Amino acid sequence: MRRVLIAVLLAAFLAALLLPDRAVQEGDLGYLLYVDDHFLSLDKTDRQFTTAAVHTGPPGVVMLRCSGSGDVVALRPGALQLVVVEDNRIRGYSFSGSSMVPDPRLEVAFPGVRAVAWTSDGRFLAAASDSRVRVWGLDSEGRLRQISQWSLAGSELVALEGGPGADLWLVEQRKAVRYGFTGSGWAPLAGDSFALEEGKAASWDSRRQALAVLDGSKVRCFALSASGFVEVLQWEAEVAGACGVAVHGLGYSVIVGRTARSYGYGPAGVVRIPALDLDLGGEGLGAATSPWGEFEWVAVTPWGVRYAGWGGSGWVFDPARSVAGAIGGGVIADHAEFRSVVFPALVPVFKVRLEVEAQVPAGSEVRYEVSTDGGSRWVELVPGVNTLVPEGNAVVYRMLLFRGTSARGPEVDRVVLAQIAYRYLPGRVGGFVRLVK
Amino acid sequence: MWRSERGIALVWLAVILGVTALLLVVGIDLLRVWVLWGRLQKAVDAAALAGAGSARVREEVDARGTVYAREVLLDPVEAKQEAEKVLNANLAELGVVEAGVVEVSRVITVRDNWVEVQLVVEARRFMPPPWDVITMARTAKAEFVVAGP
Numbered sequence: 017m018r019r020v021l022i023a024v025l026l027a028a029f030l031a032a033l034l035l036p037d038r039a040v041q042e043g044d045l046g047y048l049l050y051v052d053d054h055f056l057s058l059d060k061t062d063r064q065f066t067t068a069a070v071h072t073g074p075p076g077v078v079m080l081r082c083s084g085s086g087d088v089v090a091l092r093p094g095a096l097q098l099v100v101v102e103d104n105r106i107r108g109y110s111f112s113g114s115s116m117v118p119d120p121r122l123e124v125a126f127p128g129v130r131a132v133a134w135t136s137d138g139r140f141l142a143a144a145s146d147s148r149v150r151v152w153g154l155d156s157e158g159r160l161r162q163i164s165q166w167s168l169a170g171s172e173l174v175a176l177e178g179g180p181g182a183d184l185w186l187v188e189q190r191k192a193v194r195y196g197f198t199g200s201g202w203a204p205l206a207g208d209s210f211a212l213e214e215g216k217a218a219s220w221d222s223r224r225q226a227l228a229v230l231d232g233s234k235v236r237c238f239a240l241s242a243s244g245f246v247e248v249l250q251w252e253a254e255v256a257g258a259c260g261v262a263v264h265g266l267g268y269s270v271i272v273g274r275t276a277r278s279y280g281y282g283p284a285g286v287v288r289i290p291a292l293d294l295d296l297g298g299e300g301l302g303a304a305t306s307p308w309g310e311f312e313w314v315a316v317t318p319w320g321v322r323y324a325g326w327g328g329s330g331w332v333f334d335p336a337r338s339v340a341g342a343i344g345g346g347v348i349a350d351h352a353e354f355r356s357v358v359f360p361a362l363v364p365v366f367k368v369r370l371e372v373e374a375q376v377p378a379g380s381e382v383r384y385e386v387s388t389d390g391g392s393r394w395v396e397l398v399p400g401v402n403t404l405v406p407e408g409n410a411v412v413y414r415m416l417l418f419r420g421t422s423a424r425g426p427e428v429d430r431v432v433l434a435q436i437a438y439r440y441l442p443g444r445v446g447g448f449v450r451l452v453k
Numbered sequence: 454m455w456r457s458e459r460g461i462a463l464v465w466l467a468v469i470l471g472v473t474a475l476l477l478v479v480g481i482d483l484l485r486v487w488v489l490w491g492r493l494q495k496a497v498d499a500a501a502l503a504g505a506g507s508a509r510v511r512e513e514v515d516a517r518g519t520v521y522a523r524e525v526l527l528d529p530v531e532a533k534q535e536a537e538k539v540l541n542a543n544l545a546e547l548g549v550v551e552a553g554v555v556e557v558s559r560v561i562t563v564r565d566n567w568v569e570v571q572l573v574v575e576a577r578r579f580m581p582p583p584w585d586v587i588t589m590a591r592t593a594k595a596e597f598v599v600a601g602p
Contacts, residue, residue, distance in 0.1 A: 048516035367513070369521065402513055402521055434515035446510025446523060447599040449502050452567065 049435035068352035071298025087131035087175035093307035221263035260302035265310035271300035379421030496543035501595035504536030504568030
């Protein structure tokens with residue numbers, strides 16, 4: 017009995033040793049490694065080495081990081097129109113009934129433009145660079161007509177926001193200043209100037225007549241009172257690592273990494289509502305308040321301006337009022353690396369094949385490499401070509417993204433990495449013989 | 454001078470029989486050579502096909518069974534052995550050796566995906582010297598063709 021048991025165990029051990037090789041020979045190919053990284057739904061990223069932005073939400077891409085977007089989107093009160101800062105221009109979009117479509121009437125060139133805002137009454141559009149503020153009105157056909165401009169000295173512009181009536185808030189890194197509308201122009205109001213530690217972003221709330229400013233790791237609020245604007249400490253919240261704030265009927269949403277964190281106004285102050293956090297699918301770049309609805313706001317993401325509304329139990333994006341591709345005046349990195357986690361293989365890997373779905377604009381480049389030794393030695397892969405690699409029992413792949421001369425750089429949607437094995441067939445199965453005359 | 458023409462028929466008969474016998478012998482000899490020729494061709498054809506048929510196919514596949522490439526693997530030693538084996542068997546089975554055929558040379562060439570068999574034999578004929586031996590050279594080439602993935 018004991019001998020039988022030992023024999024059975026030995027046979028099982030030998031079978032386990034031989035099974036992977038036999039499987040390939042006999043046609044059971046399930047042991048081969050097959051990685052299908054569709055970034056929309058999967059995330060197999062090695063965060064230690066990855067410097068690229070990975071967006072697992074729609075549209076689900078790996079792309080170059082975009083940073084420093086600023087206050088790049090403004091929604092016009094009273095009309096379904098918005099403007100976006102992009103490539104030294106202000107581009108306008110109007111709602112067509114089903115989507116936001118480009119509106120050439122709202123397009124104007126402005127070199128160095130970093131921030132844009134509509135006044136609360138919807139009459140004027142203001143935009144600012146680090147050195148200049150320009151303001152436009154609208155003619156009878158809805159076209160922009162410049163009516164005013166002034167210079168800024170030594171400004172480190174962070175945001176431009178609306179204010180009461182036709183006033184404007186100019187938020188710099190060290191201060192926020194209200195510019196009052198005089199009837200023919202705008203002038204700073206000495207009483208409404210607040211020092212900031214490290215201004216990052218701001219949002220004007222026309223319903224509460226309050227300005228929310230992201231200052232360092234705090235959201236600070238300045239509300240209009242009988243004696244002018246005063247800071248409301250009750251509405252303050254501590255938020256580290258944020259890059260944008262949008263005000264809405266519930267409270268405000270703060271962009272931290274890939275999440276829009278929700279904060280609500282409570283009787284004892286601002287309360288955090290984690291249940292209402294919204295996953296942006298990738299790292300957010302900023303946010304803006306929407307004048308179109310009380311429980312609506314806008315997130316700025318690397319793939320465009322995304323309009324968020326209340327869906328009954330949480331925030332949901334509304335594609336109809338979103339603008340794909342409008343990323344503002346952010347700075348896109350020159351290059352980045354995406355590295356996958358290590359995928360163990362049951363049978364030694366000696367040949368692999370890569371298939372990709374990617375958008376590579378002219379002038380940009382993506383290089384694909386694979387390593388079978390954990391990342392010491394890399395072999396470049398050409399998509400669609402079976403490539404020999406040093407034999408190993410694990411595979412890790414990486415993508416090197418280069419922006420080159422392109423404005424946006426490449427975007428990779430999907431990577432399929434397949435281990436290739438040899439399967440031998442007898443001649444009568446795999447072909448035929450014939451006499452050659 | 455012939456005194457009589459009696460018996461001339463016998464002479465004619467003998468001549469005709471002689472010529473007929475000669476023609477018969479020549480005809481049988483040619484037929485034999487022709488049959489032998491055909492048998493040798495069949496033997497080298499079969500040998501070449503057997504040699505090429507020993508090839509195997511190597512596929513490149515992934516976990517989903519997708520076949521990306523197929524390649525012929527023709528082992529020269531194995532192909533040659535297979536061709537030899539079939540050639541010998543056929544020569545024996547077709548009665549070539551018993552028919553007085555002497556093998557002069559055989560060359561089996563294996564390259565890439567094809568096998569070529571060249572056979573040279575000498576066969577005896579029912580003829581007087583120097584026509585009593587005929588040399589026959591037969592060649593066959595077979596290739597292995599991979600079916601598309």
